[in-house]
Amino acid sequence: MDIRIIDAAAVTAAVKKLFMDCNYFIGSDIMCALETALHTESAPVAQSVLSQIIENDRIAAAEQIPLCQDTGMAVLFVEYGDKTAIDGCFEDAVQQGVREAYEEGYLRKSVVSDPVFDRVNTRDNTPAVIHTRIVPGDKIRITAGGKGFGSENMSAIKMLTPAYGEEGVKRFILDTVRAAGPNPCPPIVVGVGIGGTFERAAQLAKKATFRPIDTENPDPRYAAMERELLEEINQMGFGPAGLGGKTTALGVNIETFPTHIAGMPVAVNICCHAARHASTEI
């Protein structure tokens, strides 16, 4: 069997570039949605907020500076080809890439060493949260993003039971978005994970926020749910920056997984308009 050897330095370089790129350059899906929203809004405050966000994102890209000061906690989804081997330590290589991006890319270091007691800044934004899946092949595919906590803090998970059905799922998602209100820097992207176990639902919700908003769930029933939820959320009236308007969310992405006969976990991961993610293949 042929095994492809990948240099740890190549992993570090790829991860570094991903984090710098995603913090400077907003995705074209978000930019298009913001521009569409600008035409949809009629309230002057909502229009003004949207045009300032668009201008902000243009400045960040042109000057290669972070579009938001909260450059987030680093999260990576790795699809690791089973025909590859790393010349070095994969985990160390990834953390080193994060360290270099945050230090050399003028990104904010926002991670503390211990959640409850010490809360001392690690000064290099490590450790990153790494989700790894082993897949067939000889490539490593990485999707990475910096997750700001203004929106992360507004996320929620609930272990619904099957009797709640589609309506129960939708109600929980809408309740979570309503409770978040103006805080998570609307217009937001709503990532939803349904099914699996407690932790799988949360992971799917995060993954959903990393999916471009101009795509839809391949299952037409979930795609319809994405559209309906987006419409209902945009009737809530929070609007851009929470100052009122028709654009509270830019997109709703749902990801699913089979689940237990007794369960229907639903996780809602809220992401702000600074929905930063980038992908690469090594």
Added chain:
Amino acid sequence: MTKRITLPITDEDIKSLKTGDSVLLTGTIITGRDAAHKRLYELLQQGKELPVDLRGEIIYYVGPAPAKPGYVVGPAGPTSSYRMDKYTPALLDLGMKGMIGKGARSQEVIDAIVRNKAVYFAAIGGAAALIAKSIKKEELLCYEDLGTEAVRRYTVEDFPCIVAVDSEGNNVYRRG
């Protein structure tokens, strides 16, 4: 209509500001967020003097990104204000005149705003690169060890924000 305010803000300025007004601030503001608020609040509770005089000042909830060479500050947008709710009434009662942040405040904060004739401004969350353009100078005041959370004085020119809670307690954030 956009109102221009020169800092320090006066009681007349505050009285003239109404919820929803667009405002451009020029002058100096003080930065501070979670960790700095915790320290200031603990000092107050112990009856000790604060290392920074907040009377008459406006505090900006911000933890900027590092500045690239050639820049005064890195991107510097607002952080969520509700996390400071526990500490804000005590600072307003001390004579602080306003806050700049993003998102809704607790009823206790709104009450303290009315009681002290103060004002709460919202800046646009996530517009950090744009907002940084209005920050012309920065000076460290205290808590350097907090890094991005240190307390600094910013000199701003036409810093863009919106009146979110005026001195009569009118709140821009509607409930969904």
